Amino acid sequence: MATVTQERPSTPANLSPDNVGSWMDDGYEPLFALSHRDYYPVQVEVMRRRFEQFRESVSALDKLAKRQGVDRIDSVADALPLFFDHRVYKSYPAVLIETRDFPKLTNWLNRLTTHDLTKADLTGLKTLDDWLYRLDDFGMFIGHSTGTTGKLSFIPRSRSEIPNWTEVYQEAARATSGVDPRTDFVPTFFPGYRGGHHMMQKMLSLFNIPAAGGPEHYHTLYQSHVSSDLMSLAGRMQSAEDRGELDKLGLDPDLLEAREAMIAQAKRRPQDLEAFFTKLIEEYRGRRIKLGGTAADLVRAVWAGQTRGLTPSFAPGSFIMSGGGLKGMKDAPADWEGFVRDYFGIDKIGMVYGMSEVMSTSPRCSEGHYHFFPQVLPVLLDRDANELPREGVQTGRLALFDLLAETYWGGFISGDQITIHWDEDCACGWKGPYLEPTISRFAEMEGGDDKITCAGSQKAYDEFMDYVAQV
Numbered sequence: 001m002a003t004v005t006q007e008r009p010s011t012p013a014n015l016s017p018d019n020v021g022s023w024m025d026d027g028y029e030p031l032f033a034l035s036h037r038d039y040y041p042v043q044v045e046v047m048r049r050r051f052e053q054f055r056e057s058v059s060a061l062d063k064l065a066k067r068q069g070v071d072r073i074d075s076v077a078d079a080l081p082l083f084f085d086h087r088v089y090k091s092y093p094a095v096l097i098e099t100r101d102f103p104k105l106t107n108w109l110n111r112l113t114t115h116d117l118t119k120a121d122l123t124g125l126k127t128l129d130d131w132l133y134r135l136d137d138f139g140m141f142i143g144h145s146t147g148t149t150g151k152l153s154f155i156p157r158s159r160s161e162i163p164n165w166t167e168v169y170q171e172a173a174r175a176t177s178g179v180d181p182r183t184d185f186v187p188t189f190f191p192g193y194r195g196g197h198h199m200m201q202k203m204l205s206l207f208n209i210p211a212a213g214g215p216e217h218y219h220t221l222y223q224s225h226v227s228s229d230l231m232s233l234a235g236r237m238q239s240a241e242d243r244g245e246l247d248k249l250g251l252d253p254d255l256l257e258a259r260e261a262m263i264a265q266a267k268r269r270p271q272d273l274e275a276f277f278t279k280l281i282e283e284y285r286g287r288r289i290k291l292g293g294t295a296a297d298l299v300r301a302v303w304a305g306q307t308r309g310l311t312p313s314f315a316p317g318s319f320i321m322s323g324g325g326l327k328g329m330k331d332a333p334a335d336w337e338g339f340v341r342d343y344f345g346i347d348k349i350g351m352v353y354g355m356s357e358v359m360s361t362s363p364r365c366s367e368g369h370y371h372f373f374p375q376v377l378p379v380l381l382d383r384d385a386n387e388l389p390r391e392g393v394q395t396g397r398l399a400l401f402d403l404l405a406e407t408y409w410g411g412f413i414s415g416d417q418i419t420i421h422w423d424e425d426c427a428c429g430w431k432g433p434y435l436e437p438t439i440s441r442f443a444e445m446e447g448g449d450d451k452i453t454c455a456g457s458q459k460a461y462d463e464f465m466d467y468v469a470q471v
Helices: 036-054 059-068 076-082 102-110 128-138 159-177 199-212 228-242 253-283 295-307 336-344 458-469
Strands: 188-190 218-220 290-294 319-323 348-350 352-355 358-363 376-381 393-402 411-421
Touching (some): 036 376, 059 076, 059 458, 159 319, 159 352, 188 199, 199 218, 199 290, 228 253, 290 295, 295 319, 336 348, 376 411
Parallel strands (some): 188 290
Antiparallel strands (some): 376 393
């Protein structure tokens, strides 16, 4: 099945290090007509300039550069000792969340951004959500992780990055779905929360509502926002409850009440999902729709529909955007995509690969591979954090430099093991490096422990981590 595209200018991309934000002006097609070797020197130049720009204004980067003895970047090898691993964005003392010490939490975050957060008004804050909303008002746009390791990671993005971030997201969506979300608005159904500060929720609110044609056309399972406070304390609260000591945590009664409501909501979720998808099937019969959700949610929706004898019938041009995997659903069909397509009568299931720490997402092509945009510089590492050759087919740990990051350091080492094809052109017709669809997490492969080796001095990196954690 060929990749669906719309007519766009086919002129060669003019990639200049002076304005990374303009690289997508002619759409993704000119970019995917280039080999990564065509723009690699420009990517390295942008990274060099970012280091010069942020060396004085991002104190964490300056500290790490001094520890590692890096004064100049002329290559990826020079930069690798300065790439942050995922621990950096959750290196704050956990007690700051538990005690709601927002001034110290702000001081910690201030080391990771060019913005002077000490000027933000922190008066009257009672919850973590209050803190995040206040920083949003100040000019930040901070999203956090799910906290599966016990702590939330906070990505210090700001509102100044939103325009370029939006552009690459829209082009990734167009590349994988064939629908331009800027001009072709489609009513959207997403089986989750309306919003929140979790990075995925922030992205969905930012991108999906305009693409649906406005808030009245964006339908979610729940109208509430997911609580960052509850996500941050979920593990600790559950452990305390198991010991019968929840009352000893001294938490705000409103927070405990919200937790009880969320637990009750989680118990109702199967029934809520059934009602949600029943409304979709019955009220939007014969209409064009966009359906979102994890693979697990979509499979459950099919089961619920089959149980009730519901037969969907949507208009041509409807499509599905999915991700998130099956979440341990052991009884799911082996070909879950075919199972979902056949039931809903929708041929197109679009997917992108990405992570909270990087703005550029990689669209999946017609061959099932994920393709990097030039706005992100991928680097593959072996177990000792050495760069693997940028040629042939390589498997290793993915590190990335986000060229779109303009107010924080874009070098990041992920927890993903991937396989990249560097030189072989994909059968879909897109050039550039592409990923095989099988992506593994080191934490899962190694029993929950993901030890990342530093490319420079490990002792220097450990000392840097101690510095970042101080408040």
